[in-house]
Amino acid sequence: MKRRALGMGMGALALSACDEAPGEVQRGANPTLPEPRRGLLPVMTIPRPAGWGGDLPSVPQGYAIQAIATDLRIPRQTLVLPNGDILVAEGSGGNAPRLRPKDFIAGLIKKLGRSPVAGGNRITLLRDADGDGTYETRGIFAEGLNAPYGMALVNGILYVANQDALVRFDYADGQIEASGPPRIVTRLPSAINHHWTKSLTASPDGQLLYVGIGSNSNITERGMEAEVDRAMVWEINAQTGAHRPYATGLRNPTALTFHPETGQLWAVANERDEIGPDLVPDYLTSVQEGGFYGWPYSYWGKNVDIRVQPQDPAKVASAIVPDFSLGAHVAALGVAFSTPAMGTNFAEGVFVGQHGSWNRSPPSGYKVIFVPFRDGMPTGEAIDFVSGFLNSDGNARGRPVGVTVDPRGALIVADDLTNTVWRVTATSPGFGSRRPI
């Protein structure tokens, strides 16, 4: 009897390792959502760093990609300045204590898929003075920051979202170094910082700033008290620093941007883990003022997550369904609207940088995709724009983070595994315009 009980236990262990065969990566407005499930052992598939060895990421025909900066210190997000200079925010944040035995073990495993380089806590400036596509000048614009991530330039002011505060620098065209230390616009929620990345964008008129603040847990396992002012987008008055929650229930809104024509705020957000390889899809969505997007009580609209107790049926009833599924666990960390200068096939839509999964087999993400738009909304099939970040052995040659569109016709991609900034440009006429001198 006891022997059998033990046998069953071991059997359950063995089963749990293979009961999560995933389906296709679900993209689009109506992803198929399987039942939540999780074996005894969570799936952890960590693609190991593999390096490029002379290869380059793949881009569509008519485009070329090159590394414009290497040996950075964990580049996350980039910003193209009016004169064409590129700012690169480098850093690694978070100070979440390890509370459970699991946190120690999972931390060690996840570390295997990351760059061993320490975060730079700085902003590097890249300049291509002669417009030949080689960024020959490189300098440090600002240092001594605290895990900077989001950046925005409006009305001659550079705003930087550190992991604990929104700060500002005065910026004049052509400047290569900050003229002084940063000044604080407002503090940002930073206790624990399980999800530390503070994404940032500015309203088209520059009066209001929007900061994405990630949750302090996967699914409230650090307690509801830790989630005050988390999993939301703040609207911040650029002048006064006054702020209010603009939208809530976004588990980890890792990148924000405004649609260039409609003036609508859009976000990519990373959803919860540990309920299966195809749950919950990370998403791209327009962010409605006052909207609630489900976390933690429900996902993809009104699908209740029973791991959250006590539940809140009233909040679930108000949950908004996101606009576009990017696929579960792809870890979308970058978003940027395109411009006609990117070429006719990629003129209208949004680029999404996907850092890649650590808990799905086969892995998902590890690419930059293009989601076509029409009339201000996603339409049609998403297309891989930069891929090849996973090699044939399933190891990671790089991991894309932030994406930025250079209005002159280039896509800038930060890669925090190989500490590289990539630049994708059109090579043939008709695909995109050459950068003017």
Place this chain on the structure above:
Amino acid sequence: MIAVSTLGFIRPLHPLQAVLLTFPLPLFLGAFFSDLAYAASFQVQWTNFSSWLIAGGLFSGAFAVLWALIDLLLVSAVQRKRQAIYVLVLLVMWGLGFINALVHAKDAWASMPEGPYLSAATALLALMASWMGYSRFKLGDSA
């Protein structure tokens, strides 16, 4: 080890084995009560306590199992059957405890309702093992 066991007498539990055997019961029992507190309050700190209590039970229990296995080779033929049952109870306790640790590694309420059931079962098995282990003193502390 100079305890002499003669046929008909039961060799007592070695003091170190006795010390190791003091851990699993209170730790697994503590995990059970901690689970009940989580179920009643939804405060995740209780389930964190459970995770550590279970980890502690497994750590100390592993040595208890190891010692008991070695002991199995040393005891007299008369005692062997009894010792084998004791080892088996400890092994099942440890196996269930390990599964319980994995269940408790799930986030937030996902450890429910299996968590408290497994904690109760491991605590019960720890009690059985302790009972059997310490009974040896009563019957055969004659060396």
